[in-house]
Amino acid sequence: MISFPSPAPRSDGARKEPRARSGVLSAALILPAMAESLRKLDPRVMIRNPVMFVVEVVTVLTTILLFRDVIKGAPHIGFALQITLWLWFTLLFANFAEAIAEGRGKAQADSLRRTRTETRGKRLIPTDTGVYSPAGLYEEVAAPELVVGDVVLVEPGDFIPSDGEVIEGIASVDESAITGESAPVIRESGGDRSAVTGGTRVLSDWVIVRITAAQGSTFLDRMISLVEGAQRQKTPNEIALTILLAGMTLIFIIAVATIPSFAYYAGGSISVLVLVALFVTLIPTTIGALLSAIGIAGMDRLIRFNVLAMSGRAVEAAGDVDTLLLDKTGTITIGDRQACAFIPVPA
Secondary structure (H helix, E strand, O other): EEEEEOOOOOOOOOOOOOOOOOOOHHHHHHHHHHHHHHOOOOOHOOOOHHHHHHHHHHHHHHHHHHHHHHHHOOHHHHHHHHHHHHHHHHHHHHHHHHHHHHHHHHHHHHHHHHHHOOOEEEEEEOOOOOOOOOOOOOEEEHHOOOOOEEEEEOOOOOEEOOEEEEEEEEEEEEEEHHOOOOOOOEEOOOOOEEEEEEEEEEEEEEEEEEEEEOOOOOHHHHHHHOOOOHHOOHHHHHHHHHHHHHHHHHHHHHHHHHHHHHHHHOOOOOOHHHHHHHHHHHOOOHHHHHHHHHHHHHHHHHHHHOOEOOOHHHHHHHOOOOOOOOOOOOOOOOOOOOOOOOOOOOO
8 A cells, every 4th residue: 555645834833743854974874874784793683684794794705815924924915905905895885785775764764753753732621521522621641651542632724633433522633644645634533534543633623432453453563663673574576586596506516616616627726815806796786785774775765745655556556657546635625626537448
């Protein structure tokens, strides 16, 4: 499922949703990414990417051989040093690219977390008879402190603190931040128009809402888990491509491993460093290094364009779409819907 939450024009004084707008080259992203690229050298992390795990193994091997040559004073140390440095640069750059992509996703998630934690609700205190009244006493609490069963009062200009159900009153609610529909909707008790979502804003009148979603399972919480690139699931195409790259890497391992025997049979010899350089050149290092970063960066780019992809599978499926059907309101309107053409559907 893909939704298009294009924000509607807001009146003066309305809260603007915080968004992470830091550039790709900002220090707030680069410095943590540099530290994260070093932490990702852990073999337990690298083994998730078979191609880069193999690169890490041969990089450690060339580093050991370089130290051996330095101690023995072997010739052509400059060549060994160059190969080793390029391998470490390739490894760290792959980790850095993935860390940058994850950092942007985490920045978006932190922005959504601030939206959730900074929202406050008016939790009603029941009367002696257990009745909740809009004119009764209430206490202001942070949205994360609300639990299932709490009853809150939402007045004009207030944001609904959490997902719930209207049990009393009727109000016009701006849900553009969630659904993308610029026109406000009516929410009232009873019927199928009683459900409300945390983060939406009441424009007029008032409602009393009973909280129905526990903390951690609200709509905003699901958005946060989606934006967090580190917790995303691999798509079927990505899994298939990973298997293909691993298979190609295995083939090239076998091919390179047979070269020394042919060289020995011909009366020559080939150094391990040359074999390593050939091997890293043959395997799909670039694709393997940037595969996860591409997926995370793609989800982040959609978020920055106000397109919320509910899964990576939805993004892949959207690539095959050539016809888009919208209902009478749609989700890409600007509040002034006008038909430019009428196309009859064949009977």
